[in-house]
Amino acid sequence: MLGLHAIDLARFQFAFTVSFHIIFPAFSIGLASYLMVLEGLWLKTGKDVYIKLYHFWIRIFAVAFGLGVVSGVVMAYEFGTNWSGFAEKAGDITGVLLTYEVLTAFFLEAGFLGIMLFGQARVSKRLHFFATCMVAIGTLISATWILMSNSWMQTPAGFEMVDGRFEPVSWLEIMFNPSFPYRLLHMVLAAFISVSFVVGGVGGYHLLRDKEDKAARKMFSMAMWMAVVTLPIQIMVGDAHGLNTLEHQPAKLAAMEGYWGPKSGETGVPLTLFALPNMETAQNDYALEIPNLASLYLTHSLHGEIQGLSSFPKDEWPDVPLVFWSFRIMVGLGMAMLGIGVLGLFLRWRKRLYDTRWFHRLTFFTLPIGFIAIVAGWVTTEAGRQPWVIYGLLKTVDAVSPLNAGSVAASLSGFIVVYAIIFGIGIYYMAKLIRKEPMGDVPDGGPGHERHPKRPFSVVEQELDDEEVRS
Numbered sequence: 001m002l003g004l005h006a007i008d009l010a011r012f013q014f015a016f017t018v019s020f021h022i023i024f025p026a027f028s029i030g031l032a033s034y035l036m037v038l039e040g041l042w043l044k045t046g047k048d049v050y051i052k053l054y055h056f057w058i059r060i061f062a063v064a065f066g067l068g069v070v071s072g073v074v075m076a077y078e079f080g081t082n083w084s085g086f087a088e089k090a091g092d093i094t095g096v097l098l099t100y101e102v103l104t105a106f107f108l109e110a111g112f113l114g115i116m117l118f119g120q121a122r123v124s125k126r127l128h129f130f131a132t133c134m135v136a137i138g139t140l141i142s143a144t145w146i147l148m149s150n151s152w153m154q155t156p157a158g159f160e161m162v163d164g165r166f167e168p169v170s171w172l173e174i175m176f177n178p179s180f181p182y183r184l185l186h187m188v189l190a191a192f193i194s195v196s197f198v199v200g201g202v203g204g205y206h207l208l209r210d211k212e213d214k215a216a217r218k219m220f221s222m223a224m225w226m227a228v229v230t231l232p233i234q235i236m237v238g239d240a241h242g243l244n245t246l247e248h249q250p251a252k253l254a255a256m257e258g259y260w261g262p263k264s265g266e267t268g269v270p271l272t273l274f275a276l277p278n279m280e281t282a283q284n285d286y287a288l289e290i291p292n293l294a295s296l297y298l299t300h301s302l303h304g305e306i307q308g309l310s311s312f313p314k315d316e317w318p319d320v321p322l323v324f325w326s327f328r329i330m331v332g333l334g335m336a337m338l339g340i341g342v343l344g345l346f347l348r349w350r351k352r353l354y355d356t357r358w359f360h361r362l363t364f365f366t367l368p369i370g371f372i373a374i375v376a377g378w379v380t381t382e383a384g385r386q387p388w389v390i391y392g393l394l395k396t397v398d399a400v401s402p403l404n405a406g407s408v409a410a411s412l413s414g415f416i417v418v419y420a421i422i423f424g425i426g427i428y429y430m431a432k433l434i435r436k437e438p439m440g441d442v443p444d445g446g447p448g449h450e451r452h453p454k455r456p457f458s459v460v461e462q463e464l465d466d467e468e469v470r471s
Contacts (some may be wrong), residue, residue, distance in 0.1 A: 006407075009408040011403055013415060014075070016416070017075055017415060018075060020071050024068030025191075026194055026195075026371065027194070027371070028064055030198075031195050032132075032135050033139075033140075035054055035135075037222075038051075039128070042054065043129055049215055052215050053219055059433050063430050063433070064430065065113070065432040067381065083389075083401060085163055086394070090153075090165075090390060093152065093159060099177070103140035105142035108135075109134075150183070151177050151183050152175075153385070153389065154248075156180040156391065158170035158172070169379055180317060186238060190373065190374050190377065193370050197340075197363070197370045199222065200220055200363045201363050202364075203216045203220030204360035207354060207411050215437075221348075224348065227338075227341035246298055250457060251318065252323065255309065255319075256323055258320065260284070268301075269305065269306055270293065272287055275287040275288065276326050277321045282309065316388075318383055326379040326380045337366075337373070340362065341365065405430055
């Protein structure tokens with residue numbers, strides 16, 4: 001396929017499936033916590049607007065949760081089909097961590113999801129709220145185990161090599177490996193921020209239709225508060241994560257900064273705002289730099305030095321242009337989101353938050369910005385680790401299954417077609433749900449008020465009336 005080898009196709013297939021998958025768990029993590037807050041506020045205040053918003057967003061959550069489960073199952077099979085070398089050598093560690101994710105988080109979510117979606121008329125208010133809390137906590141536990149596994153691959157610890165296999169020695173060191181705390185906080189905050197922009201975008205859309213809509217005002221206000229509070233925290237966590245990367249994965253950090261090494265007469269590391277990294281000449285073409293600024297935030301000294309890419313063997317360099325630009329996309333979008341949050345705070349201070357139509361349009365059109373930043377950050381993390389699957393210990397070429405390019409190309413083509421259909425329909429369906437009025441009538445019993453068994457996705461069936469189906 002286009003002259004590519006099996007390993008290139010296997011990498012692209014995993015990147016393709018993971019890029020789809022990472023969006024929906026992040027959406028579920030943030031939205032489950034938002035639902036928990038909404039129901040808690042309803043129980044505390046008794047205000048109708050909170051339970052109306054809860055019913056509005058729980059339908060969207062049901063679709064996103066289902067899509068996340070479907071896309072996650074695929075990757076588990078890929079470990080065996082495409083990456084049997086990795087599974088054989090590291091399965092005694094990563095397999096256990098992923099198993100605990102299923103036994104704790106997934107079972108917790110599955111056990112309470114039915115009550116959350118369909119049990120409001122059958123259980124007490126407090127028990128239903130408890131179910132919502134358990135689902136929200138389950139999504140966070142799931143993220144914890146997944147990031148433990150992935151972080152161990154980035155900064156391995158607590159193991160010994162036995163006959164070419166990674167055998168556990170200390171599970172505490174494996175789970176709480178050096179990069180895990182930073183990566184967990186960074187990802188969970190990214191999920192909260194992404195969902196705040198989805199909620200804000202939907203609120204902006206409904207404010208454009210009716211600026212007096214109470215539910216739209218409430219969700220828009222909550223989203224803007226969430227953005228302006230969490231983004232400064234995310235910047236601080238991201239800075240700490242960068243320093244951790246400098247210590248444990250210096251080649252990745254050098255690629256993120258586009259730093260090849262000190263030039264003649266140069267003291268300190270410049271911040272490269274724009275460049276076309278050239279791996280053949282080991283330099284940046286058309287570079288636009290601010291002298292010494294990278295030294296300041298990486299070493300806290302204007303003249304601090306870090307290892308450049310020239311300090312590492314060339315066959316251990318990641319794809320520098322890809323890592324360099326994906327990192328800048330993530331950071332650039334993060335700063336744009338901070339700017340939107342600060343602008344929202346200014347408009348709130350001027351008492352114009354619900355009347356400024358251009359700002360509502362801006363929030364609507366930037367609705368997916370958080371998820372784009374998440375995918376860009378994932379590319380930075382995973383591509384920056386290359387050519388290693390387990391950093392510094394197991395190369396990607398030694399982890400791939402003995403497959404021919406044709407078989408991988410066939411399965412990749414199938415995935416592209418199936419994903420385009422399934423996720424296209426899912427996203428279209430969520431868009432239809434988003435168009436509904438947040439304060440529309442909802443049966444007292446919630447989505448599952450009828451007294452007969454329901455399928456999980458049936459939580460959204462009643463939401464589309466005949467007129468919308470025909471449109």
